Amino acid sequence: MALRKIINDPVYGFITIDDPLIFKIIAHPYYQRLRRIHQMAFASLVYPGAVHTRLHHSLGAYHLMHNALNELRNKGVDISLEEERGAKIAILLHDIGHGPYSHALERKLLKGVHHEQISVMMMELLNQQFDGKLQMAIDILSSKHPKQFLHQLVSGQLDVDRMDYLSRDSFFTGVAEGVIGYDRILKMLAVHNGELVIEEKAIYSVEKFLVARRLMYWQVYLHKTVVAAEKMLVKIIKRAQELLENGIELHAASEALDFFLKDHQYTNDFRNHLEKFCCLDDTDVMCTLKNWCNHQDVVLSLLCKGLVNRRLLKVEFRTEPFSKEETEEKCSKVARQLNISDYEAGYLVFKGEAVNTTYNPNDERIKVLFKNGTVTDISKIQNALIHQHFASPVKKYYLCRFE
Amino acid sequence: MALRKIINDPVYGFITIDDPLIFKIIAHPYYQRLRRIHQMAFASLVYPGAVHTRLHHSLGAYHLMHNALNELRNKGVDISLEEERGAKIAILLHDIGHGPYSHALERKLLKGVHHEQISVMMMELLNQQFDGKLQMAIDILSSKHPKQFLHQLVSGQLDVDRMDYLSRDSFFTGVAEGVIGYDRILKMLAVHNGELVIEEKAIYSVEKFLVARRLMYWQVYLHKTVVAAEKMLVKIIKRAQELLENGIELHAASEALDFFLKDHQYTNDFRNHLEKFCCLDDTDVMCTLKNWCNHQDVVLSLLCKGLVNRRLLKVEFRTEPFSKEETEEKCSKVARQLNISDYEAGYLVFKGEAVNTTYNPNDERIKVLFKNGTVTDISKIQNALIHQHFASPVKKYYLCRFE
Amino acid sequence: MALRKIINDPVYGFITIDDPLIFKIIAHPYYQRLRRIHQMAFASLVYPGAVHTRLHHSLGAYHLMHNALNELRNKGVDISLEEERGAKIAILLHDIGHGPYSHALERKLLKGVHHEQISVMMMELLNQQFDGKLQMAIDILSSKHPKQFLHQLVSGQLDVDRMDYLSRDSFFTGVAEGVIGYDRILKMLAVHNGELVIEEKAIYSVEKFLVARRLMYWQVYLHKTVVAAEKMLVKIIKRAQELLENGIELHAASEALDFFLKDHQYTNDFRNHLEKFCCLDDTDVMCTLKNWCNHQDVVLSLLCKGLVNRRLLKVEFRTEPFSKEETEEKCSKVARQLNISDYEAGYLVFKGEAVNTTYNPNDERIKVLFKNGTVTDISKIQNALIHQHFASPVKKYYLCRFE
Amino acid sequence: MALRKIINDPVYGFITIDDPLIFKIIAHPYYQRLRRIHQMAFASLVYPGAVHTRLHHSLGAYHLMHNALNELRNKGVDISLEEERGAKIAILLHDIGHGPYSHALERKLLKGVHHEQISVMMMELLNQQFDGKLQMAIDILSSKHPKQFLHQLVSGQLDVDRMDYLSRDSFFTGVAEGVIGYDRILKMLAVHNGELVIEEKAIYSVEKFLVARRLMYWQVYLHKTVVAAEKMLVKIIKRAQELLENGIELHAASEALDFFLKDHQYTNDFRNHLEKFCCLDDTDVMCTLKNWCNHQDVVLSLLCKGLVNRRLLKVEFRTEPFSKEETEEKCSKVARQLNISDYEAGYLVFKGEAVNTTYNPNDERIKVLFKNGTVTDISKIQNALIHQHFASPVKKYYLCRFE
Numbered sequence A, B, C, D: 001m002a003l004r005k006i007i008n009d010p011v012y013g014f015i016t017i018d019d020p021l022i023f024k025i026i027a028h029p030y031y032q033r034l035r036r037i038h039q040m041a042f043a044s045l046v047y048p049g050a051v052h053t054r055l056h057h058s059l060g061a062y063h064l065m066h067n068a069l070n071e072l073r074n075k076g077v078d079i080s081l082e083e084e085r086g087a088k089i090a091i092l093l094h095d096i097g098h099g100p101y102s103h104a105l106e107r108k109l110l111k112g113v114h115h116e117q118i119s120v121m122m123m124e125l126l127n128q129q130f131d132g133k134l135q136m137a138i139d140i141l142s143s144k145h146p147k148q149f150l151h152q153l154v155s156g157q158l159d160v161d162r163m164d165y166l167s168r169d170s171f172f173t174g175v176a177e178g179v180i181g182y183d184r185i186l187k188m189l190a191v192h193n194g195e196l197v198i199e200e201k202a203i204y205s206v207e208k209f210l211v212a213r214r215l216m217y218w219q220v221y222l223h224k225t226v227v228a229a230e231k232m233l234v235k236i237i238k239r240a241q242e243l244l245e246n247g248i249e250l251h252a253a254s255e256a257l258d259f260f261l262k263d264h265q266y267t268n269d270f271r272n273h274l275e276k277f278c279c280l281d282d283t284d285v286m287c288t289l290k291n292w293c294n295h296q297d298v299v300l301s302l303l304c305k306g307l308v309n310r311r312l313l314k315v316e317f318r319t320e321p322f323s324k325e326e327t328e329e330k331c332s333k334v335a336r337q338l339n340i341s342d343y344e345a346g347y348l349v350f351k352g353e354a355v356n357t358t359y360n361p362n363d364e365r366i367k368v369l370f371k372n373g374t375v376t377d378i379s380k381i382q383n384a385l386i387h388q389h390f391a392s393p394v395k396k397y398y399l400c401r402f403e
Helices: A020-027 A029-036 A041-045 A054-074 A081-093 A102-109 A115-129 A135-141 A148-154 A160-173 A182-188 A200-221 A224-245 A255-262 A266-277 A282-292 A298-308 A324-338 B020-027 B029-036 B041-045 B054-074 B081-093 B102-109 B115-129 B135-141 B148-154 B160-173 B182-188 B200-221 B224-245 B255-262 B266-277 B282-292 B298-308 B324-338 C020-027 C029-036 C041-045 C054-074 C081-093 C102-109 C115-129 C135-141 C148-154 C160-173 C182-188 C200-221 C224-245 C255-262 C266-277 C282-292 C298-308 C324-338 D020-027 D029-036 D041-045 D054-074 D081-093 D102-109 D115-129 D135-141 D148-154 D160-173 D182-188 D200-221 D224-245 D255-262 D266-277 D282-292 D298-308 D324-338
Strands: A005-009 A013-017 A189-192 A195-199 A314-318 A349-356 A367-369 A375-377 A394-401 B005-009 B013-017 B189-192 B195-199 B314-318 B349-356 B367-369 B375-377 B394-401 C005-009 C013-017 C189-192 C195-199 C314-318 C349-356 C367-369 C375-377 C394-401 D005-009 D013-017 D189-192 D195-199 D314-318 D349-356 D367-369 D375-377 D394-401
Touching (some): A005 A054, A013 A020, A013 A054, A013 C182, A020 A081, A029 A115, A041 A102, A041 A224, A054 A081, A054 A148, A054 A160, A054 A189, A081 A115, A081 A135, A081 A148, A115 A266, A135 A148, A148 A160, A148 A195, A182 A189, A182 A195, A182 A200, A182 C013, A189 A367, A195 A200, A200 A349, A200 A367, A200 B200, A224 A282, A224 A298, A224 A314, A224 A394, A255 A266, A282 A298, A282 D282, A324 A349, A324 A394, B005 B054, B013 B020, B013 B054, B013 D182, B020 B029, B020 B081, B029 B054, B041 B102, B054 B081, B054 B148, B054 B160, B054 B182, B054 B189, B081 B115, B081 B148, B115 B135, B115 B266, B135 B148, B148 B160, B148 B195, B160 B200, B182 B189, B182 B195, B182 B200, B182 D013, B189 B367, B195 B200, B200 B367, B224 B282, B224 B298, B224 B349, B224 B394, B255 B282, B282 C282, B324 B349, B324 B394, C013 C020, C020 C081, C041 C102, C041 C224, C054 C081, C054 C148, C102 C224, C115 C135, C135 C148, C160 C200, C182 C195, C182 C200, C189 C367, C195 C200, C200 D200, C224 C255, C224 C282, C224 C298, C224 C314, C224 C349, C224 C394, C255 C266, C255 C282, C324 C394, D020 D029, D029 D054, D029 D115, D041 D102, D041 D224, D054 D081, D054 D160, D054 D189, D081 D135, D148 D160, D148 D195, D160 D182, D182 D189, D182 D195, D189 D367, D200 D349, D200 D367, D224 D255, D224 D298, D224 D314, D224 D349, D224 D394, D255 D266, D282 D298, D324 D394
Parallel strands (some): B195 B367, C195 C367, D195 D367
Antiparallel strands (some): A005 A013, A314 A394, A367 A375, B005 B013, B314 B394, B349 B394, B367 B375, C189 C195, C314 C394, C349 C394, D005 D013, D314 D394, D349 D394, D367 D375
16 A cells, blocks of 8 residues: 555645655655745735645646546546656646746846746756656656647646636635636546647636636736735835945845845856755745835835835726826826935836736637537637637736825 | 524525515415426436525525625615615515426416516515515516616626526536626626616626626536427427317326416416416426326327436537428438327427527626726727627527437 | 546536446436435425435435545555446445435335335346346345445445435535535545444544534434424325225325325235336425315315425424323314314324434444554544443424414 | 725635724734734645635634624624724734744743733734724723623634634635534524523534534644644744854844844833834744754754755654653664754654643533523533533643654
């Protein structure tokens, strides 16, 4: 009787793990670090339940992968034990390269080294530690494995990543409308010419899935308060780096965060700094922000206090762009009010864009398999809800400002 | 301390009733009859959990009405206690005129007297018994009360009837994708110029609501097996009436059903037969069908046995109409097989259409109230999911046949 | 790729069936009849959602059996494919012998032929029709198969029957406190010396299971309104038989029910009447009751109208028995009020007892397997909630009376 | 139309706030700090979903208080608007004095200043800031308000604190068996002679509540892995303070934590240090632990790395105490293995006790109100599950050790 570990999950009931290699990966400090990175960054400022972690999400996606592979095997799709393990490890580690408050900090703190690149670097590092046993997972993640559908399960239009994060995020936020029929979609997956397709009977479930995603974007992920918080963090890091360049003394709460703040050369070969990167998580950032609340720089301390105490910048969304004049006028007003320069006020009054696309058929390609064996993109099916029409992204313009 | 009754409801937790008049209406045999009429007729042949009753649905809609009125009052809408009681009674009784397997039997058994007409007749009868205390409810239901929004809560595009049946039907069928955010929609209702509108923040929830309804139609209400069963019942009643006209002896299991089967004059003034109508429910029909399983008429007994034992006619759905030739050919084949006439075989092989519209802006008019005070139909909002495009009904053609 | 049928279940999500023999059993009219027998008889008079059927319950128990066998196999327990099929069929058919409103009518209508005996008779009949393929299922149900744990999964202290009915009944009634951790209990099942045991880690879950059962008994199954309705049905059948013996004309709505009402010899060999028995379900009884509402006999019509229109006898529960005097006095009062004899009034005023035992260690024997390999009855574990103390049944006395 | 804020809560759906004073309290930095304190400390190491915060819990308890007061008012209990506001603020702030990883750190870091004392101090501070408007809340919390039942709703045997944390903790852990019928219990609350009692009909729900609490204690709160993590944190702080006393250089990641680590005089008057205390939360501790992973002291760095990377001490639970010999022997073995002193090894090998009482009638006093107006303690009711027997606490002994 092999060792089996059962993890309680409020979303799926239980998650079962029974592969010794996967035990070891989960127990590795690199993976455990994901406990300290929130899946939804600042969304909990609006939805207080949304404090779940990237570790929990990746365990959930692993569980869905297990079920998806089972369903496909039951339908006669050939999947070897090694491929099964590979696909499971790939999904487990697909987010391992996320830094603290990832989407927010990627550009500023890591100078644009993308979390997906880091995930691959970290998997390669782990692959060395585990004697090459992660090669299949790396191949699947990088789309080098010949069975395309395995890669599409990890990262495609109906991948288990999205299915888990939509399910989990709607569960923890309490946004009931975000609930998707992941169970039904999984049961309707099939493989056709080596590609992942979905059976005709699931058309309405897929429509529902796309509509739920659309709703989650506008109602949760791009909620104006969430956007304000993320932008404030970006501005904080930018200001901190500016102060450092100007020779002002400033320390992060941890050595690792200090390094990434101050050292500008590391991106030459990020691989050399992976060990340090693996020390970073949300707590470094939050602890640092709290320390900076009392910094002498008005802009830095204002932004930090605002984010720590949830006194956020006001945000307005519009369907048309904000004019340069309006922005500048508001900026000047804040400058006078706080007795800072217009340039500095630009940290407290600024504009931007939020974009989301409901379904882009060129890009996404959800293929529906009909009973007669033909395959059609979901946007081209007669009477479908999802049309060409939705291919163009919806843009909303926002202005954040101190009040 | 007033009497208060608390009813457990798996969908909403608890339903509370605290008005003595409403107690008496609920306790009335006319209302209790709804215990014996399934909300979803034959849907339980596909979704075994879907055996909930019209009584349960109307109690649920009453609960949502209570919450909706509360929300509106909290927003400053003027609603008197009498209007509250009227709206609650109106929704409680809005379905009281449903006969057994209602949609299926309305045309055949009741010669087209529509359940909505019967509901009003029965409310008038009850109004006499309750000394005119139901007048406000009747006025609201009949749209005669000046506050239009009260009528729209009972019967409109975002009425509590739909909200309950979508929630309840998806709950009992287990079709998770049918779940709607009724709670959020209720909280976003408002009144503008006397009409029910929905606040801008609920746009995505309303989209989700319309998509859920669309899904429930095609996946549940118009599921081919459900359609087959309903059509079989219609054919059974038609055949029975034909046999009676031809002088064949035939009895329903109850006196009331016997009356409606055999007497053809009653529709002249249905009001005279309300008492008899109130004896009818699903059990009369099912018990009768079981008795007729052994009737000498091959067609009748075949259809009854099929429906009782869930050996249903096969159904095929197509996007194009079935040709006359194809239908006739299949019909003849069955005639030969069972040694019956082609005419008789027409009871076992027949075609029809199923139609559903996602959202018809001319007809439905879900009005969205923007923060700036303007009101726009949901189909005309920029970037909305629901477009003019969905106004035209989707038709599917089916052929039922004995095999 | 084998045929696979997926059934939506609001309790477990999906139930999957993939064995052609099991398809055929489910499609058989004997099994389909269970669609028309409510799992909880008259409980829906108090809990309007509790209208689920015995068909739904047995499908659910089948699903849990599937999961339980999987878990045991994963733990190294040897279970052949034939045994798996046998256990699944046994649980699917364990309730097939239930008559209409079963517990209520067993004694009166079927003269005490117990539904468990009938289940076995019907399985034997089906075994003939299916060429002996149900023999293993019959052996498991009758405890003749050497692997005792299979029988215990069908009918024991932690069997899947109880686990499903507690889960399902609490789900459909909306009594949240009846929810049990079936999933966790299933995962903790094990086999020790051929017997079903439960791992130490599940002690608290089993305690919770027993407490949930206790709660469901007193709050739902033995709810005074439910008891009143069941007793009224028993009295109705008794009165009908009495009237028939006295030569009064009286007909049931269906031929099958008429037979069991009138023929007193059939119990000699029930096996000869199985075909008739299989025509009986709740609709025969309810349709008959509705017909009898207008019968000339005051007692019969009063009871029928009461049950049909939910104007039930009043019930009082006490911890001490009601005295003969009190009962007789109330009986006489009703006799005078209705102008009937004291004997007849005995149909409308009568007393009885409701009994339930929380856990009887002599009888139930839930065995806990400790990590060190020892096995102990749950009632003998140090600090356990469930003690010897709970072995004695709790009795409550009730008096039903017309008012 | 007053301002109204609606917060999504996955446990209760929506939490509504409509009192401007309560808005201000929630927006206060002292309250917002609770966002950064986990409700269940290290429980998420076993139950990954259990990352909800004290802010979320206190909002949930506030919601239940709102409902409870409503129910009592509906039953005719006199509660003024000022008392309502007081009770709501009292429950909102009842946990505001919790420090980081509260139960674990109270003794070591705050030298035994109990979080309940700190809560009162902080409420008094807020009372000054809010012009005395929190006085009623302070009186209710401190049991000085004459209406005892209000205090009992905040802190009693059936208080909304417990009801929320049991509901919320079982929800986020996914331990379905911890679910309680809070909704039903709330509806059955009543006031008798000024004290909170529960109606007879809720006896089984209260039994279920106590059994759920018992299960949550042994299965979750006192789970051996959770206990190990908490004890490791206590040892880390103790070791750090010892190193500091010995003059070893050591810094916390934040100034506030540094202060409480190093200054030993503050407990003289904790009131002077409230401002500093309000800067502390879980992120200070976790960020500090991460920094200390590389400290030169073997014991400190081992413990920190273990807790950060979830390589916890092994724990064994027994019903009998561990002997001094066994503990010392294991200790010495670790000393030799790591080349440290036996004294130092005592940080890595140590024993302790976990205690929980199911229901202590002397202490807890859940009073049941019978229909006849009498009141009885739940442990003295005939046939109750909860008996005198459960009054004595259950003790389990554990040994933690490095491996």
